[in-house]
Amino acid sequence: MLQTQTTAKTEEQLQADKAQPIKARTRGLKLWYGDTQVLFDVDIDILQNRVTAFIGPSGCGKSTLLRCFNRMNDLVDNVRIEGGVEVDGQDINDPSLDVVLLRSRIGMVFQHPNPFPKSIYENIAYAPRIHGLVNGRREMDDLVERSLRRAGLWDEVADRLDTPGTALSGGQQQRLCIARAIAVGPELILMDEPASALDPIATAKIEDLITELRDNYTIAIVTHNLQQAARVADYTAFMYMGELVEYNDTNTLFTNPREKRTEDYATGRYG
Numbered sequence: 001m002l003q004t005q006t007t008a009k010t011e012e013q014l015q016a017d018k019a020q021p022i023k024a025r026t027r028g029l030k031l032w033y034g035d036t037q038v039l040f041d042v043d044i045d046i047l048q049n050r051v052t053a054f055i056g057p058s059g060c061g062k063s064t065l066l067r068c069f070n071r072m073n074d075l076v077d078n079v080r081i082e083g084g085v086e087v088d089g090q091d092i093n094d095p096s097l098d099v100v101l102l103r104s105r106i107g108m109v110f111q112h113p114n115p116f117p118k119s120i121y122e123n124i125a126y127a128p129r130i131h132g133l134v135n136g137r138r139e140m141d142d143l144v145e146r147s148l149r150r151a152g153l154w155d156e157v158a159d160r161l162d163t164p165g166t167a168l169s170g171g172q173q174q175r176l177c178i179a180r181a182i183a184v185g186p187e188l189i190l191m192d193e194p195a196s197a198l199d200p201i202a203t204a205k206i207e208d209l210i211t212e213l214r215d216n217y218t219i220a221i222v223t224h225n226l227q228q229a230a231r232v233a234d235y236t237a238f239m240y241m242g243e244l245v246e247y248n249d250t251n252t253l254f255t256n257p258r259e260k261r262t263e264d265y266a267t268g269r270y271g
C-alpha cells in the first residue's frame with residue numbers, strides 16, 4: 001500500500017458528496033494528436049467544491065484531459081476530439097460557444113508560474129478590467145485585495161503592489177497566478193502540477209491554499225506526487241495510457257483500489 005497518510009471520508013461525507021452538483025464532466029471523450037490517440041473513452045464527473053486529482057505515469061494523458069475542460073487543446077495543430085465535455089451542463093465544444101469567454105470562466109494555473117510582466121496589481125486587475133467585471137478604481141482595489149488575500153499573498157505584497165510580479169519568489173509568483181485566476185470568479189480552476197517547480201515550503205503553502213479554496217471553487221489538479229494527491233484531493237482519477245482506469249474517493253483509491261494497475265502505481269511498482 002501507499003506509504004502515506006490519507007484521511008478517510010466518513011460515510012456521511014461520502015453520502016453528502018453524492019448530492020453534490022457535478023461541475024464538469026466528460027462522456028466517451030477521445031482525443032488524437034495527428035494519428036495518435038491519447039485519450040480513450042474517458043468518462044469523469046468533477047464534483048463542485050471538491051478537489052479532484054489526476055494521477056498516472058508520465059505521458060498517460062493527464063494534462064491533455066485537464067486541457068479539455070477549457071479547450072486549450074484547440075491551440076494544438078492536428079488535434080481531434082470526439083465525445084462530450086460539459087461545464088455546468090453546457091457542451092463546451094459547441095462551435096457557437098465563445099472560447100475566450102469560456103477560458104475566462106475557467107482558471108488555469110501551470111507548472112511554472114507565469115505572471116505577466118506587469119505590476120502585482122496589474123496581474124490581478126488586467127482580466128477583470130478587459131471583461132468589464134468592475135466599476136472604477138475603488139472596486140478594483142477591493143477586488144485586487146480580496147483576490148490576494150484569498151491566495152494567501154496579501155500580507156507579503158500589500159506594501160509593494162506596484163512592483164513587478166516577476167520579482168516575487170517562485171512560490172509567491174505561483175500564489176499570484178492563483179490570485180489572478182480567482183479574480184475573475186472562475187467556475188472551475190485547473191491546475192497542472194502547480195507545485196512541482198517549488199521547494200517544500202512553497203509547496204506546502206500551495207497545498208494549504210488548495211484546501212482553503214475548495215470551499216468556494218471547484219479544482220481539478222494534475223500531479224505526479226501521490227502524497228500530494230493524498231493530501232489535497234477529495235477524489236482521485238488514476239490514468240494509464242490514455243484510459244481512466246479507476247476513479248474514486250482518494251482514500252479508497254489508495255487504500256483499497258479495485259484494479260491491479262492502480263495498486264501497482266500507488267505502491268510505486270511503476271511510474
Ligand SMILES: Nc1ncnc2c1ncn2[C@@H]1O[C@H](COP(=O)(O)OP(=O)(O)OP(=O)(O)O)[C@@H](O)[C@H]1O
Pocket residue numbers: 033038056057058059060061062063064065076222224
Ligand atoms: N501537442 C502535442 N502534440 C503531439 N503529442 C502530444 C502533444 N501534447 C502531448 N502529446 C502526447 O500525448 C500523450 C499524453 O501527454 P500528456 O502531456 O497529456 O501526458 P501527461 O500524463 O500529462 O504526462 P506528464 O506527466 O509527463 O506531463 C503523450 O504521449 C504526449 O507525448
